[in-house]
Amino acid sequence: MMVSLNIARSLFPAIRGYSQALIVDELYALIASDSFTWSRLLCLILVEVFRRVLEGSLDAVAASNERVVLESARFYIEYKQMEHRVRLDVPTMTDPIVRDLLQESELFSRSFSGTGFGFLSPMDFLQIISLLTEILSHMFLIISLTSCPSHCGILVLSILSALLPTILSWYNVPTNPPDPRTTTKEARAADRLEKMRNLAYSDSYRPEIALFGLGEWILKSWSSARKVILEAEATQPYQTSQLAQYNLTELIYAIQNIPLLFLLKSSSSSCLGSITVYRTSIQSIMYASRGLVTTTRMAFQGIFLMSAFCASLELKPRLQPKDQDVIQYVQKPGGVSLDVRGLSYAYPGSAEPALKNITLSVGAGETLAIVGLNGSGKSTLAKVLLRILDFDKGSLNVNGVDIRSLDPSDYHKHTSAVFQGFSKFNSTVKENVGLGNVEKVGYRPAVTQAVHLAEADGLVRSLPKGLMTVLETPGFDSISYPGMMGYNHQQRHGLSGGEWQRIAIARAFMRATEPDIDLLVFDEPTSSLDAHAQSQIFDTITKISESPTGERLKTVIFITHRLSTARRADKVAMMENGTITEFGSHEELLAKNGSYASLYRASI
Numbered sequence: 335m336m337v338s339l340n341i342a343r344s345l346f347p348a349i350r351g352y353s354q355a356l357i358v359d360e361l362y363a364l365i366a367s368d369s370f371t372w373s374r375l376l377c378l379i380l381v382e383v384f385r386r387v388l389e390g391s392l393d394a395v396a397a398s399n400e401r402v403v404l405e406s407a408r409f410y411i412e413y414k415q416m417e418h419r420v421r422l423d424v425p426t427m428t429d430p431i432v433r434d435l436l437q438e439s440e441l442f443s444r445s446f447s448g449t450g451f452g453f454l455s456p457m458d459f460l461q462i463i464s465l466l467t468e469i470l471s472h473m474f475l476i477i478s479l480t481s482c483p484s485h486c487g488i489l490v491l492s493i494l495s496a497l498l499p500t501i502l503s504w505y506n507v508p509t510n511p512p513d514p515r516t517t518t519k520e521a522r523a524a525d526r527l528e529k530m531r532n533l534a535y536s537d538s539y540r541p542e543i544a545l546f547g548l549g550e551w552i553l554k555s556w557s558s559a560r561k562v563i564l565e566a567e568a569t570q571p572y573q574t575s576q577l578a579q580y581n582l583t584e585l586i587y588a589i590q591n592i593p594l595l596f597l598l599k600s601s602s603s604s605c606l607g608s609i610t611v612y613r614t615s616i617q618s619i620m621y622a623s624r625g626l627v628t629t630t631r632m633a634f635q636g637i638f639l640m641s642a643f644c645a646s647l648e649l650k651p652r653l654q655p656k657d658q659d660v661i662q663y664v665q666k667p668g669g670v671s672l673d674v675r676g677l678s679y680a681y682p683g684s685a686e687p688a689l690k691n692i693t694l695s696v697g698a699g700e701t702l703a704i705v706g707l708n709g710s711g712k713s714t715l716a717k718v719l720l721r722i723l724d725f726d727k728g729s730l731n732v733n734g735v736d737i738r739s740l741d742p743s744d745y746h747k748h749t750s751a752v753f754q755g756f757s758k759f760n761s762t763v764k765e766n767v768g769l770g771n772v773e774k775v776g777y778r779p780a781v782t783q784a785v786h787l788a789e790a791d792g793l794v795r796s797l798p799k800g801l802m803t804v805l806e807t808p809g810f811d812s813i814s815y816p817g818m819m820g821y822n823h824q825q826r827h828g829l830s831g832g833e834w835q836r837i838a839i840a841r842a843f844m845r846a847t848e849p850d851i852d853l854l855v856f857d858e859p860t861s862s863l864d865a866h867a868q869s870q871i872f873d874t875i876t877k878i879s880e881s882p883t884g885e886r887l888k889t890v891i892f893i894t895h896r897l898s899t900a901r902r903a904d905k906v907a908m909m910e911n912g913t914i915t916e917f918g919s920h921e922e923l924l925a926k927n928g929s930y931a932s933l934y935r936a937s938i
């Protein structure tokens with residue numbers, strides 16, 4: 335329907351020209367001859383009015399139809415893209431090729447909302463058909479005006495003169511002032527300008543700007559980038575005036591008049607209306623053919639981006655095993671058991687492995703503390719054990735099953751964690767906590783219980799709107815929309831590092847208490863908490879991981895720099911330079927008098 339409506343619409347310019355020519359002819363007859371009839375003029379005017387009404391209605395129908403089609407397509411494309419984004423795992427997303435592909439796919443989806451390049455439209459193909467129809471209808475008019483054999487030369491000359499600007503543009507001859515081009519230097523300056531503006535305007539950078547005295551530097555960088563852009567803009571009129579010498583537009587218009595003169599001379603039937611329609615059609619062909627070339631070029635870019643979009647839909651999460659290899663996670667009493675043998679892992683692009691030849695085992699219901707110096711690989715090991723990252727060498731068995739055979743989403747349903755760089759959602763306390771167990775995010779008692787377990791009741795009570803207080807997220811500036819005036823900024827509330835940590839712990843507790851959860855991983859969960867609060871949180875972790883009778887229900891792994899907490903664990907893994915150098919109970923490692931013992935003595 336959209337195609338036929340657009341074809342019908344593109345026939346209108348030619349029909350318009352013809353209808354107006356007939357009226358001009360009739361008016362000319364009124365002034366110049368006796369062959370004029372009022373009834374014929376009235377009839378022509380009525381036809382013209384009818385044509386305008388029809389054109390207007392068809393335009394309205396086509397526009398609303400186009401909007402519906404475009405919005406449906408846009409929803410579908412954006413939905414597909416979101417669907418794939420949320421499924422892709424960390425190893426897939428860190429691949430630079432995948433990133434590029436996703437970026438191109440993003441450009442394709444944005445082109446539907448008009449926020450992409452701004453010149454690319456998925457409607458290009460439709461426009462090509464419309465432009466072709468428009469050109470053909472105008473050609474038909476010109477041919478009908480030059481129908482006798484003696485007009486053959488005039489016809490060829492007419493068409494050539496109409497297509498001349500398009501032909502010249504293939505040879506890079508400017509027939510119109512060119513669009514301003516952006517050089518690499520200018521693009522870099524524009525990028526820098528935007529960064530500096532962002533630094534100056536965003537509240538989240540303000541403390542560091544003040545502390546490090548960045549104001550002057552921002553201003554200097556901004557003004558030098560602005561100067562580059564101003565200089566580029568200043569050269570634009572100069573270029574235009576210079577190029578105006580070569581601007582062939584006027585010449586082309588003159589050339590287009592030559593066939594017209596021949597037509598006037600050779601045809602006695604030529605009159606004012608015919609000349610009008612002839613002139614309009616020649617110019618319409620000229621503009622439409624140029625538009626056709628540009629749109630075709632855009633359409634090819636569209637095809638390229640569309641293929642990126644289609645390829646991105648084929649991307650599979652790297653951690654996902656093949657369907658035939660998937661083994662379902664089976665819950666065992668007392669929590670999960672983990673068995674790691676000779677495991678090594680290097681981050682993509684890193685020459686040095688972050689984990690080297692790791693061997694350890696944790697029994698169901700046991701508590702493992704991972705300790706070590708900064709950069710020794712503790713967080714990386716936690717992520718591998720949680721199947722957020724893959725590994726290059728060795729093996730990792732979960733309840734005796736190779737972790738690579740488990741569907742990561744199935745495994746994750748049995749784990750809960752606080753990551754070192756936990757997320758701070760730009761949302762209410764309720765959502766920040768409740769998202770730990772998404773099924774209960776709207777269930778207030780569950781959120782309140784998690785907040786209570788994280789000893790955050792006092793914090794929530796102190797907030798202006800309690801659980802419904804919107805938290806201010808560092809580095810996140812929410813977008814304002816019309817109608818939201820004041821909404822964003824009035825209610826946001828900042829939290830201290832320790833308070834945020836309590837929120838993250840509460841989020842982990844949201845699901846940690848569920849019977850399905852077998853593994854709890856805490857990466858420095860209490861680093862910002864005072865000693866008393868830390869002790870309370872560890873007591874709660876112990877309480878959650880045991881039954882009321884003291885029977886172990888969940889396996890717990892925690893990473894800590896405070897070695898006083900490590901003694902709570904059944905086993906301690908001392909990590910140095912990506913590998914486990916000491917493994918055993920706190921007492922065993924102290925007796926060994928090695929790295930752990932000296933780190934422990936230094937920390938107390």
Ligand SMILES: Nc1ncnc2c1ncn2[C@@H]1O[C@H](COP(=O)(O)OP(=O)(O)OP(=O)(O)O)[C@@H](O)[C@H]1O
Pocket residue numbers: 681682684688706707708709710711712713714715754
């Ligand atoms: N995304 C990454 N890409 C490349 N290298 C990384 C990445 N994350 C961590 N590393 C490197 O891996 C090594 C181990 O980092 P990891 O975060 O596991 O150490 P850590 O023991 O947890 O340190 P900390 O005690 O400071 O938290 C470090 O050398 C680090 O630079």
